[in-house]
Amino acid sequence: MFDLIAFIPRAIVQGIPLLYGCTGETISEKAGSLNLGIPGVMYVGGICGVIGAFLYEQSCGGHVNGFLAITIPLLSCLLGSLLMGLLFAVLTVTLRANQNVVGLAMTTFGVGFGNFFGGSLIKLTGSDVPSIALSATSRYFSRGLPFAGDMGAFGKVFLSYGFLAYAAVIIAFITAYVLKKTRTGLHLRAVGENPATADAAGINITRYKYLSICIGCMIAGLGGLYYVMDYASGVWSNDAFGDRGWLAIALVIFTLWRPNIAVFASFLFGGLYILYLFIPTGTDLAVKELYKMLPYVVTIIVLILTGMRNKRENQPPESLGLPYFREDR
Amino acid sequence: MRGITKIFDGKVTANNNVDLDIYKGEILSLLGENGSGKTTLMNMLSGIYFPDRGQIYINGEPVTINSPREAYDHGIGMIHQHFKLVDVFTAAENIVLGLEEEGKLDLARVAEKIQKICDTYGFEVDPKKKIYDMSVSQKQTVEIVKVLYRGADILILDEPTAVLTPQETEKLFTVLRNMRSAGKAIVIITHKLHEVEAISDRVAVLRKGEYIGEMKTSETNAQEMTNMMVGREVALNIDRPAPVDPRPKIRVEDLTVRSSDGVLKLDDVSFTANSGEILGIAGISGCGQKELLEAIAGLQNVEKGSITYIHDDGSEESLLGKDPLQIASMGVSLSFVPEDRLGMGLVASMDLTDNMMLRSFRKGKSVFTDRKTPKKLAEKVVDELDVNTPGVSTPVRRLSGGNVQKVLVGREIASAPTVLLSAYIVRGLDINSSYTIYELLNLQKKNGVAVIYVGEDLDVLLELCDRILVLCSGRVSGIVDGVKADKNQVGLMMTRLGGGDTDEQ
Numbered sequence: 140m141f142d143l144i145a146f147i148p149r150a151i152v153q154g155i156p157l158l159y160g161c162t163g164e165t166i167s168e169k170a171g172s173l174n175l176g177i178p179g180v181m182y183v184g185g186i187c188g189v190i191g192a193f194l195y196e197q198s199c200g201g202h203v204n205g206f207l208a209i210t211i212p213l214l215s216c217l218l219g220s221l222l223m224g225l226l227f228a229v230l231t232v233t234l235r236a237n238q239n240v241v242g243l244a245m246t247t248f249g250v251g252f253g254n255f256f257g258g259s260l261i262k263l264t265g266s267d268v269p270s271i272a273l274s275a276t277s278r279y280f281s282r283g284l285p286f287a288g289d290m291g292a293f294g295k296v297f298l299s300y301g302f303l304a305y306a307a308v309i310i311a312f313i314t315a316y317v318l319k320k321t322r323t324g325l326h327l328r329a330v331g332e333n334p335a336t337a338d339a340a341g342i343n344i345t346r347y348k349y350l351s352i353c354i355g356c357m358i359a360g361l362g363g364l365y366y367v368m369d370y371a372s373g374v375w376s377n378d379a380f381g382d383r384g385w386l387a388i389a390l391v392i393f394t395l396w397r398p399n400i401a402v403f404a405s406f407l408f409g410g411l412y413i414l415y416l417f418i419p420t421g422t423d424l425a426v427k428e429l430y431k432m433l434p435y436v437v438t439i440i441v442l443i444l445t446g447m448r449n450k451r452e453n454q455p456p457e458s459l460g461l462p463y464f465r466e467d468r
Numbered sequence: 469m470r471g472i473t474k475i476f477d478g479k480v481t482a483n484n485n486v487d488l489d490i491y492k493g494e495i496l497s498l499l500g501e502n503g504s505g506k507t508t509l510m511n512m513l514s515g516i517y518f519p520d521r522g523q524i525y526i527n528g529e530p531v532t533i534n535s536p537r538e539a540y541d542h543g544i545g546m547i548h549q550h551f552k553l554v555d556v557f558t559a560a561e562n563i564v565l566g567l568e569e570e571g572k573l574d575l576a577r578v579a580e581k582i583q584k585i586c587d588t589y590g591f592e593v594d595p596k597k598k599i600y601d602m603s604v605s606q607k608q609t610v611e612i613v614k615v616l617y618r619g620a621d622i623l624i625l626d627e628p629t630a631v632l633t634p635q636e637t638e639k640l641f642t643v644l645r646n647m648r649s650a651g652k653a654i655v656i657i658t659h660k661l662h663e664v665e666a667i668s669d670r671v672a673v674l675r676k677g678e679y680i681g682e683m684k685t686s687e688t689n690a691q692e693m694t695n696m697m698v699g700r701e702v703a704l705n706i707d708r709p710a711p712v713d714p715r716p717k718i719r720v721e722d723l724t725v726r727s728s729d730g731v732l733k734l735d736d737v738s739f740t741a742n743s744g745e746i747l748g749i750a751g752i753s754g755c756g757q758k759e760l761l762e763a764i765a766g767l768q769n770v771e772k773g774s775i776t777y778i779h780d781d782g783s784e785e786s787l788l789g790k791d792p793l794q795i796a797s798m799g800v801s802l803s804f805v806p807e808d809r810l811g812m813g814l815v816a817s818m819d820l821t822d823n824m825m826l827r828s829f830r831k832g833k834s835v836f837t838d839r840k841t842p843k844k845l846a847e848k849v850v851d852e853l854d855v856n857t858p859g860v861s862t863p864v865r866r867l868s869g870g871n872v873q874k875v876l877v878g879r880e881i882a883s884a885p886t887v888l889l890s891a892y893i894v895r896g897l898d899i900n901s902s903y904t905i906y907e908l909l910n911l912q913k914k915n916g917v918a919v920i921y922v923g924e925d926l927d928v929l930l931e932l933c934d935r936i937l938v939l940c941s942g943r944v945s946g947i948v949d950g951v952k953a954d955k956n957q958v959g960l961m962m963t964r965l966g967g968g969d970t971d972e973q
Contacts, residue, residue, distance in 0.1 A: 322564075322573045329554050329565050336552040339516065340566025341537025451556050451600050 154409030159362025160387025167355035171331035173460040175242025178384020179249020184360025186253040187219030188212035192276040220360025224353035235462040254377040270376035277373025301369040315399035331456035334463040389438040486679040495654045497664040500674035514546035515539035545615030546624040560595035605636040622653045634959035661690040706931040714742035717918035723773035733759040746919040748933030756942040757922045766795040800887040813876040816865035820846040849878030891922040
């Protein structure tokens with residue numbers, strides 16, 4: 140029997156890292172920067188949080204202060220992803236390097252960076268298994284609302300998550316609102332659609348691009364942090380994050396650049412991602428693999444559908460991926 | 469405001485020591501050939517470029533304009549030739565773009581303010597309409613409202629009429645006159661002389677970045693203005709030699725073409741193009757001209773209809789189902805000038821010789837290409853058409869628009885075509901280069917070539933072409949005699965099938 144009450148929370152926790160990545164990438168893409176470095180950024184966000192937490196846990200010797208246990212990894216994560224964002228922004232906006240190349244390089248770099256420091260920390264702890272557990276820190280991250288346990292199914296489905304999960308949803312809705320309703324959002328979208336027009340209207344292209352890339356990366360980085368600290372209960376093992384970063388980028392296209400849709404779409408993706416665990420497939424591993432394919436298949440179908448509909452609002456920002464040169468003679 | 473002196477130095481001196489006065493309640497025409505620095509000069513006024521030397525004064529105060537926003541602060545607004553609008557935004561969103569007003573973004577209030585501006589000057593704008601749903605003329609209106617919304621007192625319009633029908637142009641001029649009465653200063657950049665005469669109070673002429681002089685429009689005439697622009701006497705009449713032995717060359721019957729997304733582009737188009745004749749094709753841009761030429765050249769899928777090529781000996785051959793190579797080898801030559809000019813005709817990063825080779829590289833038996841003949845051809849084109857280039861090994865992209873055009877036309881003519889298809893062949897060219905091109909077309913006509921000329925400027929169409937086919941949203945609105953037709957009639961035919969009575973609707 141399909142256990143919906145168990146399935147939904149699992150789908151949601153799977154979806155949260157995707158939601159972070161998707162929101163971050165959407166902000167960046169809306170301003171015209173196709174940041175394919177997001178998977179790398181999420182790795183860096185995760186490992187920086189781990190490093191912060193590790194150092195703190197080592198230094199305080201067992202007496203973990205709840206506030207610091209949350210703030211230190213959070214800040215290290217934000218700092219790490221901000222640096223990645225700055226790297227991307229400097230290369231693509233100021234030096235006008237090709238966004239695809241820089242993005243792919245950053246993903247390679249980010250994954251390597253995560254595995255290198257992850258490996259080093261594992262060595263430092265001298266543990267037998269190839270992972271480190273930061274369970275003390277993780278306890279604070281994954282603590283659900285106190286009364287969740289008393290409310291049965293409702294509590295389980297809606298209230299059982301760590302604060303970063305709620306933050307992801309709130310950030311996504313705020314982003315959607317800012318993009319659609321505010322002057323800042325209007326300007327940001329103008330930069331992504333038609334930078335020459337935005338420039339002529341007196342909008343500072345460089346500033347909007349830098350800010351959107353950096354903020355986008357910081358939000359995406361939180362996805363990595365959430366994954367390690369909450370989803371994986373503070374256990375870092377190399378390459379465990381997998382291809383979630385790419386899935387987040389696929390999600391951007393799937394949601395047609397709308398973070399409010401992304402909230403639900405990410406849960407859907409999360410569900411599809413783990414569906415194979417819930418559907419009895421017997422011992423035939425091949426069938427399992429087919430189920431694992433689902434999120435990608437859905438993305439391709441959506442791409443085909445939106446391509447056929449051809450409505451202008453559903454197209455990518457017009458100058459996505461293009462560097463902006465102010466015409467000079 | 470008075471006394472604007474600006475010097476723009478760099479690798480290219482676009483403006484050298486230019487003085488220009490702009491007065492309130494007056495329309496000033498800024499006249500000059502291509503590359504004479506009109507747009508550059510105005511771009512400095514509107515903050516896109518910064519002058520290297522010189523000083524701008526507004527109301528007697530020296531000011532520095534570093535950015536478009538600062539220009540707006542000084543009440544200067546520019547309507548660019550290529551609209552600066554975001555397609556997926558609504559009119560209202562585009563109008564408030566870049567503004568830092570107090571409080572929340574309230575599009576309803578913006579719409580009210582837009583309506584007030586429209587009522588004052590006699591525009592029509594739907595604030596909620598998306599730009600991509602708008603016609604060119606509506607987009608231009610949005611641009612003007614955008615500038616007025618920012619409280620501009622000085623409006624600069626860069627070739628505003630280039631894309632408008634005569635009727636739309638008249639509407640625009642009415643609005644401009646209303647603004648003049650409201651005390652705004654208006655500068656219009658143009659190289660259409662009859663418009664200068666129709667709208668402006670004063671004319672200032674630039675040539676090669678230098679300020680030549682200015683005069684009251686009422687005290688000058690087209691000939692004098694042209695001479696000032698070009699710097700020497702120019703004959704302003706386009707020749708129209710009588711057609712030589714016109715015989716049907718291409719017959720198009722019931723041609724219907726759909727674009728890839730299913731939109732009907734050409735609907736039952738039939739006509740005949742004769743040798744030794746220039747057939748003009750008039751129509752608002754995007755009415756199927758492009759599809760028509762491409763269908764003849766074998767670049768379009770045709771839904772139904774026939775295109776027949778008639779050989780000199782009277783035998784007929786269908787062009788449908790042939791690829792461009794086969795068609796070209798029959799002597800149909802396409803000199804198509806798409807909007808980005810370098811899109812279909814020439815390869816921007818290749819030099820003149822290599823571009824000449826695009827037509828000839830299949831010739832010869834050896835595995836190696838023959839570079840000598842194209843090089844000679846390139847030199848000949850440069851020489852005969854007076855192409856301004858450092859040499860034949862210069863990449864085409866470094867040439868100015870007029871010169872690129874000459875290279876393309878030169879190459880097409882050199883292949884000795886029997887049919888020459890040209891679209892927007894003088895787009896963006898100045899008077900001097902345009903006339904060179906017209907002469908070339910006439911020369912081809914004298915040689916018995918069937919020339920099909922898709923044009924934008926009705927005056928030119930009426931002067932140059934023997935017959936004019938008018939298209940209206942993909943259908944033939946009528947074919948008129950170039951000698952007898954008048955401009956209003958053609959203009960009406962462009963907007964309404966058959967050019968029916970105005971009070972029909």
